[in-house]
Amino acid sequence: MKGKDFLTLAEFTPSDLSLVLRLSGRLKEKRLKGLGGSSLKGKSVALVFEKPSTRTRVSFQVAVTELGGSPVSLSANELQLGRGETVEDTARVLSRYVHAVMARVNRHTDLERLAKASSVPVINGLSDSHHPVQILADLLTMQERKGKLKGLKVGWVGDGDNVCNSWAYGAALAGIKFTAATPIGYEPSREVFEHASRMARATGGRVEAVADPKEAVRGADCVVTDTFVSMGVEQEKERRAKAFLPRYQVGKELMAMAKKDAVFLHCLPAHREEEVTPEVIDGPQSAVFDEAENRLHTEKALLCFLMLGSRKASAMARGLN
Helix, strand or coil: CCCCCECCCCCCCHHHHHHHHHHHHHHHHHHHCCCCCCCCCCCEEEEEECCCCCHHHHHHHHHHHHCCCEEEEEEHHHCHHHHCCCHHHHHHHHHHHCCEEEEECCCHHHHHHHHHHCCCCEEEEECCCCCHHHHHHHHHHHHHHHCCCCCCEEEEECCCCHHHHHHHHHHHHHCCEEEEECCCCCCCCHHHHHHHHHHHCCCCCEEEEECCHHHHHCCCCEEEECCCCCCCCHHHHHHHHHHHCCCCCECHHHHCCCCCCCEEEECCCCCECCCECHHHHCCCCECHHHHHHHHHHHHHHHHHHHHHCHHHHHHHHCCCC
16 A cells, blocks of 8 residues: 655654654664664665755665665656656556656646556655755754754745745744744645644644845844756846845844744755855855755655655664664
């Protein structure tokens, strides 16, 4: 029977998230000690890329390999998708060969179609609407830096993009107070934020969208941003620069409004002097490279959770396997 897919983070419960983060920490400790693993021995994972990738491609390939499995990396033009085969037929075929599929796609609707037709778990490696694997890494990084997640305040500054949408769900599950500040016309998904707000009631979190970046970062434990010229909208760079700069650039003045020990996060790649200044992203409050590394550890845990089930993942997190 097929387990959960991982398309938005909303598929998770708070206990699911807690388990994946605990297991991430355990797997990170093992790697630092030079210990490998065989949890996915005999299993294969298809890694499908419609978009360019550095962190997602390398981290997933290494994650599957270090867990003893076999990654099968495929670009869209290497599949019959590029010649008109349907997403559904591709999903049904891949399901006969592999034990999970990670797909980095242009349209989230294609990912939903892939998951619906697949008989194995499907993981969103990035779509135009959501980037949930990134948020797992962000949450692990915050947990390492702050010792907890519940009750923390996170300020988002910039585009209400796919990462922002997924942050809303992650914050709701973790009991975080999340405020996203975006220019008019670049707001995050209202549907996602309304859904996340309902989810947050059960955890003590809060999810809200505002226009003022100072309101978002004031007293924050963490400040997060992303490029405002994402893949696929490069032709809008000049128009977006006028909408975002200088008000939505994270510089030292804006960071100074957060707590003194606030952490700065960015999913990368970054554009210095656009969404963030060098003194912030390369400064002492920045955790962007810890954050990037944690993609590997959280993806390992996610693969184990989805492919082996919560009982096995829980035993692994307790060090019993």
